[in-house]
Amino acid sequence: MSFGKITAVAHYAPEQVVTNEDLTKVMDTSDEWIKSRTGIEQRHISSNENTSDLATKVGQQLLAESKLAAEAIDFIIVATISPDASMPSTASLVQAKLGAVNAFTFDLTAACSGFIYALSVADKLMTSGVYKNGIVIGAEVLSKVVDWTDRATSVLFGDGAGGVLLQSSSQGPLLLSESLKSDGSRSQSLTSNLTQPNSPFSKATQENDLFLKMDGRAIFDFAVRDVPKNILETLEKGNLSPEAVDYFLLHQANSRILDKMARKIKVDRAKFLQNMQEYGNTSAASIPILLSEAVASGTIKLDGTQKIVLTGFGGGLTWGTLVVKI
Numbered sequence: 458m459s460f461g462k463i464t465a466v467a468h469y470a471p472e473q474v475v476t477n478e479d480l481t482k483v484m485d486t487s488d489e490w491i492k493s494r495t496g497i498e499q500r501h502i503s504s505n506e507n508t509s510d511l512a513t514k515v516g517q518q519l520l521a522e523s524k525l526a527a528e529a530i531d532f533i534i535v536a537t538i539s540p541d542a543s544m545p546s547t548a549s550l551v552q553a554k555l556g557a558v559n560a561f562t563f564d565l566t567a568a569c570s571g572f573i574y575a576l577s578v579a580d581k582l583m584t585s586g587v588y589k590n591g592i593v594i595g596a597e598v599l600s601k602v603v604d605w606t607d608r609a610t611s612v613l614f615g616d617g618a619g620g621v622l623l624q625s626s627s628q629g630p631l632l633l634s635e636s637l638k639s640d641g642s643r644s645q646s647l648t649s650n651l652t653q654p655n656s657p658f659s660k661a662t663q664e665n666d667l668f669l670k671m672d673g674r675a676i677f678d679f680a681v682r683d684v685p686k687n688i689l690e691t692l693e694k695g696n697l698s699p700e701a702v703d704y705f706l707l708h709q710a711n712s713r714i715l716d717k718m719a720r721k722i723k724v725d726r727a728k729f730l731q732n733m734q735e736y737g738n739t740s741a742a743s744i745p746i747l748l749s750e751a752v753a754s755g756t757i758k759l760d761g762t763q764k765i766v767l768t769g770f771g772g773g774l775t776w777g778t779l780v781v782k783i
């Protein structure tokens with residue numbers, strides 16, 4: 458039987474760093490407000506690179522690390538809510554830039570759960586036995602979709618990309634347990650790029666609203682109510698206790714959310730890795746960036762000995778947990 462194994466991880470963020478102090482020069486905010494409310498201290502903001510450029514940097518690193526030829530890649534999935542375009546997909550642009558001529562490609566849109574959803578889909582492709590090598594990337598240039606006149610949202614987000622290489626292996630399943638969730642009835646609390654019919658024959662009454670809009674309180678409540686429940690249910694489904702988990706890698710939106718999650722799940726807060734202080738909220742990129750940094754520092758090892766919880770939550774609404782034997 459064939460399984461997918463994560464054999465390489467990588468991340469990339471634009472060079473330009475914008476601190477909270479830098480933001481005070483362009484809007485009415487303060488380092489104290491941002492840090493105390495969210496834990497965020499700085500974010501990387503692209504000056505000229507688009508989402509596919511960031512994702513390509515990640516793909517190049519994955520290939521270099523694994524010494525795999527670009528032609529050996531069977532598929533590329535890019536999770537993003539800030540693609541270069543609706544068409545072509547960002548994944549197609551990455552394929553061309555990498556020279557991965559044999560890969561099929563598609564983008565996946567599930568906001569801050571995007572990477573979790575994409576990894577789950579990729580795992581099924583790998584267990585089909587049809588494919589040998591696949592790339593899954595979360596990549597965002599959110600700085601192009603936030604409304605820079607809205608201090609309540611613009612201070613929260615950043616740009617970056619992270620990803621993994623999956624290779625076929627006989628070592629056993631990558632996912633010990635999983636549970637992906639969506640609730641479209643709450644979709645209006647987090648929206649971006651709302652477009653209306655526009656033709657000589659249309660009768661649209663609403664305006665386009667291209668910027669990212671968020672009801673922060675509603676999303677905060679959703680995160681602390683629905684997400685810990687989802688983590689506990691997913692662990693239970695896999696006959697695992699929270700104590701059996703080495704590390705929890707959750708979407709990096711707000712350190713107060715992580716504090717509350719750790720209390721609700723009743724595990725040591727130190728097991729919840731955190732880097733939003735350096736990157737802000739990078740949506741689909743946040744979990745793979747965190748994973749890549751943890752592997753680089755030696756905290757997480759890709760040797761099949763650790764159990765890791767990966768949990769995303771965000772627009773859709775979407776949320777979900779994968780328990781990964783990494």
Ligand code: ACO
Nearest residue numbers: 486490494568569608609612673674676677710711771772
């Ligand atoms: N600087 C200074 N003051 C500000 C700023 C700012 N950047 N932004 C808002 N304020 C003010 C508001 O105007 C308000 O002032 P008022 O009381 O005089 O009206 C006050 O601060 C409080 O604003 P709230 O929005 O109520 O602040 P809150 O404590 O709820 O924190 C936050 C806001 C940080 C956004 C929080 O709600 C949050 O983290 N929500 C969750 C976000 C999240 O997890 N998103 C994940 C999904 S993202 C995705 O999927 C793309």
